[in-house]
Amino acid sequence: MKKDHSSQADSAQVQGRRSSGFNRMRSKLSFERLVEMGNKMGLENPLFVCHEGAAKATTRIGGKEYINFSTYDYLDINTHPELTEAVTEAAKMYGTSAGASRLVGGERPPHRALERAIADLYQVDDCIIYVSGHAANVSTLGFMFGARDAIFHDGLAHNSLVQGAFLSGATRYSYNHNDCDSLEEMLREKRDQHKHAIIVTEGLFSMDGNIPDLPRLIALKKKYDCMLLVDEAHSLGVLGPTGRGVREYFGIDPTEVDMWMSTLSKSMCGCGGFIAGSKEIIDFLKLGSPGFVFSVGMPPVIAAACKKALDIMLREPERVHKLQHISQYFLKYAQSKGLDTGAAQGYAVVPVIVGNSMVAGFLAQALFRRGVFAMPITFPAVKEGTARLRFFISAAHTEEHVRTALDAVVEEIPHAQAIVDAYVQAHQNDA
Ligand SMILES: Cc1ncc(COP(=O)(O)O)c(C=O)c1O
Structure with missing residues (x-):
């Protein structure tokens, strides 16, 4: 009996296209997995936020003013x-x-x-x-x-x-x-x-x-x-x-x-x-x-x-001094509130380590709602279990900015943790 190979050939071709095309050339990216996981848990995607102005100590997003701890404008020179x-x-x-x-x-x-x-x-x-x-x-x-x-x-x-x-x-x-x-x-x-x-x-x-x-x-x-x-x-x-x-x-x-x-x-x-x-x-x-x-x-x-x-x-070395002063203030205030700042020495970059990636995501979301923009840093950028919010500090940040942000962190960590715990509890029997 004459065998019809055409449909087999077609499906082999489709298969070939599937594996050689971009579609799933490789396993999902770590960030992609995190965003998907976050979506399932009710977390908004924190990536690619669009700012309406320059990267400075404060910023406007969606018509609202935020204290911005995701700026590299350490010396408050951008837009000078x-x-x-x-x-x-x-x-x-x-x-x-x-x-x-x-x-x-x-x-x-x-x-x-x-x-x-x-x-x-x-x-x-x-x-x-x-x-x-x-x-x-x-x-x-x-x-x-x-x-x-x-x-x-x-x-x-x-x-x-x-x-x-x-x-x-x-x-x-x-x-x-x-x-x-x-x-x-x-x-x-x-x-x-x-x-x-x-x-x-x-x-x-x-x-x-x-x-x-x-x-x-x-x-x-x-x-x-x-x-x-x-x-x-x-x-x-x-x-x-x-x-x-x-x-x-x-x-x-x-x-x-x-x-x-x-x-x-x-x-x-x-x-x-x-x-x-x-x-x-x-x-x-x-x-x-x-x-x-x-x-x-x-x-x-x-x-x-x-x-x-x-x-x-x-x-204007006074800009450097201002940055150093406010960074030290940030570190000491965070530590006085019992936050885990890891090995930070109080110079422009201070992490607040929360451990779990999803807790970091929910914490960032809660801060965002309260007018504080600080990005969560998760695996693969840092080791699993050491997820954090990373605060970039600018010479233009004030002590009030720092207190507002860190007081909000202290209040929101238990809520972020509770959301994640509740999700884990509800899904512990899932396959
Ligand atoms: C330590 C370090 N080196 C190099 C780079 C890359 O610099 P750029 O963002 O200008 O490409 C960065 C960026 O954040 C960095 O943190």
Whole structure:
């Protein structure tokens, strides 16, 4: 009997399409799972909220005013009239696009002016700016290191640092968060097996708001013949009497660190990232790092904005002092109310750890209803069981803002916990 294979063939084709198309190329993303779970429990999706104005200490959403603890405007410089003026001038002169990669298409004066200002800030030879902070880390580590090398990074290092390490093909060693003993043990055991090696840390950790032991990291880098990269995304403008970052906090000679990295999207009120260091390193990156060579240059308007923000930071250290004062106030007030602030040291980033991801979600929702905007941070951004609300503090926050927010947190945690407990209780026999 002649067999009709057509329907089998059709269904095989459909099957093939199903598995090769996007539809379910991979398992659901962690955030997607959380949002779905939250929906089932009656939680509104907290992602992609649309603000009606600039990212500042207060914000407008849906016509309502909120105290905003999800801003990176640490020094209250975003929307400063001098920035607007600098951007307007640059736009008139150079337009809004760099047009091409700087290597081939050429650059504009704001590019070099910003790079020079950052190199001077760190008292190092030179600087390279990339179009994003994430790209700066991925491209720098991915390009500089290779299969025979080793990258030793803090266990809580930002995703961009870890992705850079993956891309490089180097062996990746993740040491216990902020634990130099754990790092030294790895270096002692593994360093000799590799050609080049680098230690990678942050100047102020973005999830926990704590500071690394930079003097010890420098000693280890020397002892084990490594390079050292410090990501100052959250420490530039935040640490040290004039905001010069973690090296000013410790009083360290900046040339002791091989690469100073930071994003320009936080205290510098723009977008992009930089590496500052020796002429040899910067020349090497400018001629080879793919995120620079094969990517468009930073828009000159953004370079002009960042340069102006840096000028303002250096001219007005009182902004740094205000930020440090209000951050310390936040930490102490939270602790006085019995909240778990983890390892935070009271510099611009303070988490309130609640443990369960759904409790963090419901707590954020309750605060939002009370006019406080603070984002929940859940797995995979932090370890399971350490979900939190992360508060970014700005120099423009007042003590009253802090008390209003934290008093609301204290009142709402039991309610958020009760919603989750009730759900678990009602569904404990579900398959
Ligand atoms: C520590 C750290 N490094 C790098 C980045 C990436 O910077 P950008 O957002 O400018 O791409 C971030 C972003 O939040 C960060 O927190």
